[in-house]
Amino acid sequence: xxxxxxxxxxxxxxxxxxxxxxNPVHSVLYLxxxxxxxxxxxxLLNAQFLAVVNFIVYMGAIMVLFLFxxxxxxxxxxxxxxxxxxxKLAGVIAGGCLLVTLxxxxxxxxLSAPVILHDPNLGLVKNLGKVLFSEFLLPFEISSVLLLSxxxxxxxxxxxxxxxxx
Numbered sequence: 635x636x637x638x639x640x641x642x643x644x645x646x647x648x649x650x651x652x653x654x655x656x657n658p659v660h661s662v663l664y665l666x667x668x669x670x671x672x673x674x675x676x677x678l679l680n681a682q683f684l685a686v687v688n689f690i691v692y693m694g695a696i697m698v699l700f701l702f703x704x705x706x707x708x709x710x711x712x713x714x715x716x717x718x719x720x721x722k723l724a725g726v727i728a729g730g731c732l733l734v735t736l737x738x739x740x741x742x743x744x745l746s747a748p749v750i751l752h753d754p755n756l757g758l759v760k761n762l763g764k765v766l767f768s769e770f771l772l773p774f775e776i777s778s779v780l781l782l783s784x785x786x787x788x789x790x791x792x793x794x795x796x797x798x799x800x
Contacts, residue, residue, distance in 0.1 A: 638678055645671040662700045669693045683759045 648668040655661040669692045676685035766774055 638675075641671050641674050641678070645675070658704050659701065662697060662704060665700070666693055666697045669697065680758070683762050686759075 645668060648664050648671060651664040652661050652668060655664055669688060673685045673688045673693070676682070676688060
């Protein structure tokens with residue numbers, strides 16, 4: 635149980651660093667660490683499939699995409715225009731509303747007993763595969779055909795037409 639609380643503390647700590655980091659690239663790197671702590675939470679909750687998907691999709695693909703976009707944006711403080719005072723005021727009001735909502739939800743929070751899983755094989759990939767390839771075989775195959783057709787369409791749209799030589 636102490637491992638759970640330590641990883642929860644790290645999740646909150648890294649998510650706060652995402653918000654308060656001055657450099658956007660550092661913020662993205664802290665977000666990667668936050669997602670990594672979420673992966674550890676999934677492992678602790680015996681949800682191996684979610685852990686692997688979180689690790690591959692979010693930490694691998696999406697965060698690399700974020701880093702590439704950040705590098706392409708050329709974020710210089712000299713070229714950034716100053717914020718209007720109305721935008722700053724709207725940010726303060728929105729932050730105050732968020733603070734009021736968080737305080738209200740913490741007041742209504744009731745401490746409960748920890749959740750105990752009755753089936754220890756609940757989040758295993760083997761069980762997900764059995765359900766996916768029995769009950770949900772038709773939707774799974776339809777989605778795979780849809781993704782394949784989208785990939786072929788993207789390749790055809792990206793393909794350059796050969797130039798006619800005269």
